Amino acid sequence: PAPDGTLVILGAGGDLTHRLLVPALYDLACSGFLPDDFKVVGVSLEKQTTEEWVASLRARLDAFTRDKHAEFYTTKISEETWQWLASRMTYRSMSFVSAEEMQTLTADIAGRNAVFYLAIPPRFFEESVVTLAKVGLLTEKPGIFRRLAIEKPFGTDLETAGKLNAHLLSVMKESQIYRVDHFLGKETVQNLLALRFSNLLFQPLWHRDYIDHIQITAAETLSVEGRGAFYDATGALRDMVPNHLFQILALVAMEPPTSLKAEPVRNAKQQVFDAIRPITPENAVRGQYIKGRSGDRIIQAYRESMGVAPDSITETYTALKIELDTWRWAGVPFYLRTGKGLSNSVTQIIVQFKQTPLSLFHTEDGQPQPPNRFVYNIRPDKGADLHFNAKKPGPETNISEVVAQFRYEKSFGSLPNIGYETLLYDCLQGSASLFQRADNIEAAWRAVDPVLKAWAKDKKPPEFYTAGSNGPAGADELLARDGRSWGPLN
Ligand code: BG6
Numbered sequence: 001p002a003p004d005g006t007l008v009i010l011g012a013g014g015d016l017t018h019r020l021l022v023p024a025l026y027d028l029a030c031s032g033f034l035p036d037d038f039k040v041v042g043v044s045l046e047k048q049t050t051e052e053w054v055a056s057l058r059a060r061l062d063a064f065t066r067d068k069h070a071e072f073y074t075t076k077i078s079e080e081t082w083q084w085l086a087s088r089m090t091y092r093s094m095s096f097v098s099a100e101e102m103q104t105l106t107a108d109i110a111g112r113n114a115v116f117y118l119a120i121p122p123r124f125f126e127e128s129v130v131t132l133a134k135v136g137l138l139t140e141k142p143g144i145f146r147r148l149a150i151e152k153p154f155g156t157d158l159e160t161a162g163k164l165n166a167h168l169l170s171v172m173k174e175s176q177i178y179r180v181d182h183f184l185g186k187e188t189v190q191n192l193l194a195l196r197f198s199n200l201l202f203q204p205l206w207h208r209d210y211i212d213h214i215q216i217t218a219a220e221t222l223s224v225e226g227r228g229a230f231y232d233a234t235g236a237l238r239d240m241v242p243n244h245l246f247q248i249l250a251l252v253a254m255e256p257p258t259s260l261k262a263e264p265v266r267n268a269k270q271q272v273f274d275a276i277r278p279i280t281p282e283n284a285v286r287g288q289y290i291k292g293r294s295g296d297r298i299i300q301a302y303r304e305s306m307g308v309a310p311d312s313i314t315e316t317y318t319a320l321k322i323e324l325d326t327w328r329w330a331g332v333p334f335y336l337r338t339g340k341g342l343s344n345s346v347t348q349i350i351v352q353f354k355q356t357p358l359s360l361f362h363t364e365d366g367q368p369q370p371p372n373r374f375v376y377n378i379r380p381d382k383g384a385d386l387h388f389n390a391k392k393p394g395p396e397t398n399i400s401e402v403v404a405q406f407r408y409e410k411s412f413g414s415l416p417n418i419g420y421e422t423l424l425y426d427c428l429q430g431s432a433s434l435f436q437r438a439d440n441i442e443a444a445w446r447a448v449d450p451v452l453k454a455w456a457k458d459k460k461p462p463e464f465y466t467a468g469s470n471g472p473a474g475a476d477e478l479l480a481r482d483g484r485s486w487g488p489l490n
Contacts, residue, residue, distance in 0.1 A: 002028075002428035004037035005113030005145075008105065010096045010128055011120035012042025012053060016151070020182075021119060022057045023064045024420035029085045030078065033425050040089045041108050043096055053091035058082060065418065073414075096120065096128045102135050109137065115178075115427055117149040125150065126167050133171035140176070148172065149427050151180040152243050153234070154436075157452055158445040165438040178427045179436040183244040185419035187408070188378040190434070192251040193260070195376070195384075205353070208332045212371065213482075215350040216248050218338040219489050221294045222345070223467065224316070228307025235314045237286070237451065240338040242444035246273065248378075249334060252349060253324055262432035266440055273443035277323040281454040285463070285474040287317035289341035292467030299341050299467035315462045316340045319475035320451070321482075333482065337475055341467035344489040347378035352484075361399040364392065370401050375487070383407035 007025070009017050028034050042053055061082070065073055090108070094101035116132055118125060129148065132138050138146045148168070155161030168177055183189050196202055205211070218240055224231040231239065250269040257264035291301045302308060302316050317339030324334065353372040361369040373387040386404040391397065408414075426434055463472035470489050479485050 001033055001035040002038070002425055003113055003430075004035045005115065005428060006039040006041055006109045007424070007428070008041045008043060008109065008114055008116045010043050010116060010118050012091060013044040013046045013048075013056075014119050016119040017042070018057060018060045019064050020418055020420045021117065021424070023061060024418040024424055026061060026065070026077075026082060026085055027418060027421050028425055029081050033421075034085075038088055039108075039112075040085075041105065042089065042091045043094060043102075043105070044091075045093065045095055047093050048091060050089065050091040054086045054089055057089075058086070097124060097131050099131050099134050102131050102137070105137060106135065111144065113145045113428075115147045115149055118151065122153050125164065129168060129171060138172050138176065145176075145430065146172075147176050147178055147427060147430075149178045149180055149423075151182070153238070154179060154243075154441045155445065156234070156238060158442060158449045161441050161445045165442065169438065174438060175432070177435075177438075178432060179438075179441060180423055181243050181247050181436060182419060182423070183247050184434040185421070185423045186378060187417055187422075188376075188382050189248065189251065190422065192248070192376070193265075196251075197256050207328055208330055210353055211332050212352045212354045213333045213335065213484060214252060214352065215487055216245055216252070216334065216336045216348075217350075217487070217489070218245060218347045219342040219471075220338075220340050220345050221342060221468075223289070223299045223341045224302065224305050224308070226306070228305040230307075231316075232308045232312050232314050235286075236316055236318045236338055236340065237284075237448060237455075241318065241320065241336065242441075242448050245336050245338060246444045246447070248349060249322070249336070252351075253326075253329060253334070255328070260433055262435070262437075265433045266437045269440055270437075270443055271326075272324065273440065273447060275324045275326045275329075276447040277325050278450045279320060279322060279448065281451065281458070283321040283478070284451045284454075285317075285319040285472060285478055286315035286455065287319075287339065287465045287472030287474065288312070288314065288462040289316050289339075289467040290464045292341065292469060294341065294343065294468040301467075302341070313459065313461045315455075317342070317462075317465060317471050317475070319471070319478055321478055322447075335479060335484075335486070337471065337486070339471050341465075342489060343468055343470050345380065346489055348487070349376040349378070350374070350487045351376070361389065361391075361397065363400060364396075364398040369399050373487075381407065382409070383411075 009021060011017060061077055096102060118128065120128060140146050155164045196206065250272045253272045254268040255271060257268040289302050292299055303310050303312050319337040322334040322336060351374040355371045359368045369389050375385040377383050383406045387401050389399045390402045392400045423434060463474045465472040476486065
């Protein structure tokens, strides 16, 4: 189990707490990863008792575990385990920006390890952290840790991210800060390091000599739903690229770290971010969805969504061509795309290998043998597919593409996974490999900054695409220009 301590959740009444943090704590409790001397203190403005708070968490626990992840959970909630967790929970109604009120937490965590989880809107990040520091709650003593877990958005560009980092670092040490990217909570994303560095098989091939290009896709059928106001000020690029997609990019492109400890892993990621050649506007596509149909659902135009300006030029889709100036990757483009209101929800990496030096074979319909392709699926089909060629049985010498498949479910059975279990556990354990260092965050923003600046100047609307389609034509052209095409969105 994790060391004894208290998890203080600021924003205890909110969505993140109900939907992700508490279900993940419940999963950790089920598998015995929480210590007996574990406490949760929920802090929020709302007036309610501990019993009311616990009841509201319990009321939504089924929905966020059993209903949402039905494929993982074969049993009902164990009331005994829930009681174990619930009996360790306390609710404090107070303002997390009032030093006077926050002072009362001192007694709750006196002499104890504590993690403060900021499950609050970003506009309160700086003030709440200053308050925690002012009251002395972040002061570590020998044998006692005090940590801060904070989730994106880390600013909205290079400048604001730098300011936020400077602010945090003015009241605590870098080693106390756990910057969360929820993609790194996904088993399939964590597995990328294992895949690359526990299999010699991939080692010699993972290189410009053998790889033609790499595609990273995070497509969603979802529209902006109820998040119009947030999204309209953010856009697809800020929402997904310097954080989630770049984390995948870093794991795919990085050099082998010398160990799995935090600093070697973060250094290896940093090298990737630093090697990104400034992205020019010609290599950045932006799209916005208009009314369309996804399955049997009609999706209204983005501009008609609540909270969105009727003449909004915010992108709901972006595709980028990224080049890394390194010996390993020179000349191998990484194409990234992400968007909402698309035909399918797929998060996937495609590693497209080069053609063999000489094409000796062809397919039944006379096409040259297809080059090998490794498809790594983050969701929905968790696993990987290796596409290679085999001779089609029969007297003629034709080849056909075949697929070797790995699926988590088949190999490991289903695992309960909200996606925050490992993140919370690692933070309590003090293992920071899955969290971002200040310079990682800033380097990622630095890489997308030229695009953000160019788009801010250029007021022309993004390219429209019909909701339920595969995105704007410009994204296809981006690859067609290089004689390539996107993998299917299925
Ligand atoms: C969030 C973005 O960080 O990630 C959302 O703000 C996006 O817009 C989500 O939908 C995607 O995460 P997941 O885990 O559903 O792939």
